Amino acid sequence: MDHLVVGVLGGGQLGRMLVEAAHRLNIQVAVLDSENAPAKQINLVASDKHITGSFAKAADVQKLARNCDVLTYEIEHVDTKVLQELDEEKPFVEGTQSWSRIQPSWATVRTIQDKFLQKQHFAKFDIATAQSIAVGTSEPQGLKEIADRLGYPFMLKSRTEAYDGRGNYPVKSVSEIEAALAALSNRPLYAEKWAHFRIELAVMVIKTNQEASLDSWESNTLAYPTVETIHEDSICKLVYVPPRGVSRKLAKAAQVLARRAVSTFAGTGVFGVELFLLDDDSLVVNEIAPRPHNSGHYTIEACHMSQYEAQIRAVLPKLSKTILPGSTDLVAPAAIMLNVLGGPEPDSHLLVADAALTIPGAKVHLYGKGDGRPGRKMGHITILGQSMSEVETKIHPLINIVDSIRAHRHDKTSSSAAAITKMANSLNISNPAPKPKSVIAVVMGSDTDLATLRPGLTLLDEIGIPYEVTITSAHRTPQHMLNFGKAAAGRGIRAIIAAAGGAAHLPGMMASVTSVPVIGVPVKASSLDGLDSLLSIVQMPRGIPVATVSIGNSINAALLAARIVGTSDARVREWVENHLQKMDDENMAKAARLEAEGWKDYKKLDS
Numbered sequence: 001m002d003h004l005v006v007g008v009l010g011g012g013q014l015g016r017m018l019v020e021a022a023h024r025l026n027i028q029v030a031v032l033d034s035e036n037a038p039a040k041q042i043n044l045v046a047s048d049k050h051i052t053g054s055f056a057k058a059a060d061v062q063k064l065a066r067n068c069d070v071l072t073y074e075i076e077h078v079d080t081k082v083l084q085e086l087d088e089e090k091p092f093v094e095g096t097q098s099w100s101r102i103q104p105s106w107a108t109v110r111t112i113q114d115k116f117l118q119k120q121h122f123a124k125f126d127i128a129t130a131q132s133i134a135v136g137t138s139e140p141q142g143l144k145e146i147a148d149r150l151g152y153p154f155m156l157k158s159r160t161e162a163y164d165g166r167g168n169y170p171v172k173s174v175s176e177i178e179a180a181l182a183a184l185s186n187r188p189l190y191a192e193k194w195a196h197f198r199i200e201l202a203v204m205v206i207k208t209n210q211e212a213s214l215d216s217w218e219s220n221t222l223a224y225p226t227v228e229t230i231h232e233d234s235i236c237k238l239v240y241v242p243p244r245g246v247s248r249k250l251a252k253a254a255q256v257l258a259r260r261a262v263s264t265f266a267g268t269g270v271f272g273v274e275l276f277l278l279d280d281d282s283l284v285v286n287e288i289a290p291r292p293h294n295s296g297h298y299t300i301e302a303c304h305m306s307q308y309e310a311q312i313r314a315v316l317p318k319l320s321k322t323i324l325p326g327s328t329d330l331v332a333p334a335a336i337m338l339n340v341l342g343g344p345e346p347d348s349h350l351l352v353a354d355a356a357l358t359i360p361g362a363k364v365h366l367y368g369k370g371d372g373r374p375g376r377k378m379g380h381i382t383i384l385g386q387s388m389s390e391v392e393t394k395i396h397p398l399i400n401i402v403d404s405i406r407a408h409r410h411d412k413t414s415s416s417a418a419a420i421t422k423m424a425n426s427l428n429i430s431n432p433a434p435k436p437k438s439v440i441a442v443v444m445g446s447d448t449d450l451a452t453l454r455p456g457l458t459l460l461d462e463i464g465i466p467y468e469v470t471i472t473s474a475h476r477t478p479q480h481m482l483n484f485g486k487a488a489a490g491r492g493i494r495a496i497i498a499a500a501g502g503a504a505h506l507p508g509m510m511a512s513v514t515s516v517p518v519i520g521v522p523v524k525a526s527s528l529d530g531l532d533s534l535l536s537i538v539q540m541p542r543g544i545p546v547a548t549v550s551i552g553n554s555i556n557a558a559l560l561a562a563r564i565v566g567t568s569d570a571r572v573r574e575w576v577e578n579h580l581q582k583m584d585d586e587n588m589a590k591a592a593r594l595e596a597e598g599w600k601d602y603k604k605l606d607s
Helices: 013-024 058-066 080-089 106-113 115-124 140-150 174-183 214-220 248-263 307-314 350-356 388-407 416-430 447-463 478-491 506-511 528-538 554-566 570-597
Strands: 006-009 029-033 070-073 132-135 154-158 168-171 189-193 197-207 221-223 227-232 235-241 269-278 283-289 334-341 363-366 377-385 440-444 467-471 495-501 518-523
Touching (some): 006 013, 140 174, 235 388, 248 283, 269 307, 350 363, 350 377, 440 447, 440 506, 506 518, 518 554
Antiparallel strands (some): 269 283, 363 377
């Protein structure tokens, strides 16, 4: 174990969770922030090493540096000039010959602090981003000329000191230019081409090698799963993992892009990478944070190693070597993180936290910030589950409370809590949880196959597995059939039941384009009694397996699909186990009666 002291510039909620992770590793953390900062409240072990002051003040940063072995960040708005001076005075951790005591590098933070420089940096390495142009004048005419190149709408952004939407101004027409310049006056600005995205994504990346090298991105970075982020009032509201409606291929591409982008920076640590998934399914980097990030809070419960533990390990010379592939994997199939913001009263946010305590499995994190105020991040809640539908159902009442707090955030009356609760209860009725998404797809080549499938569909209803039913033919609608198969895994489908008669190509063709297990149901046609269908489905070439049940046996197809779903759904697995026990009990009862009555007097009770 590494016994070096880690100094953190900033002690807010990110610092608090960083301290929690460090305590489990027996690592001391010294914090530079205000006297009662959230990170200091739970960190008495290193209380004599804390510094009360500002992470943007050179003298205070120097004091922290004297109390610790390694410096890292909770926020990037720090004085990089003093960090550069400290690096020149004493570049390496004592006892090492090459490990920088400032991680990630101050040069990395300096580049990232200026969002326009950040975009220029990416351009040098062909990392995809939105087109950006520096605004060198506060005169409207200059911005009009830039707008002619970018087109409307575009974003006018502050190059520095911008976060949670602060410092951004959407310009939708020439008439809004003067208002935009006025709103962002006295700031260095740049204009950014509007990104027509359909989903905002994020990837947390761990960098374990100090060198900046795009060529070695595969060996010096690890990525957490790609997540979908939902923003409201320019503040992250929800994080979904895995992202909804995004294929595994695109999610993997987002991880690769994020890792490549991070590998171009010097130093080790955790980086938060925000991305846009555009309408044409291309990806661009929006911006990067050189520290743990709001979009990575879910990792505390949902991954083998949280982003905060990863940050502690990555910045220390011995522990950085212990971050291995698999560390960032999920421990559950799905998770949702909900941010809890302040409301009209100092304790309005506790309405969400208290409600979360009544939901089994909900993990509540409150940040110790004292009184809440509208829009202030006061905590977050994470829920894990065996499916996205399960997690969406559990977290939905909490989202309704959050929405109600937002609607009443400027209501300063004494009855605000009652009004928030009343509206949340109303939303639970008018805006119920989304219906469970299908996990089984049942397809047939023709509506004449429906009669064969009815018994199996009835059984799926009895089990309570959400499913979808449609018609798609390998011969009459081949492209639709192929598109359906290719999209199945990305939509959360875990098994496909495909009924077909005659040539019966549907199950095999479906299996050729999807990683989802396909169960073929041979349909008895007008000739050969369905034997032709059975042989067509079962005689698949090597490498394209199709599970095949007996002719017309949709009951077994449904049971096999249930077993597949049950491998990751405890409720369905329990149903299957009870079903097997029921058959066992029934058969044993028949055996006992046969033995007692004798075969001559025995009569079937279910005939």
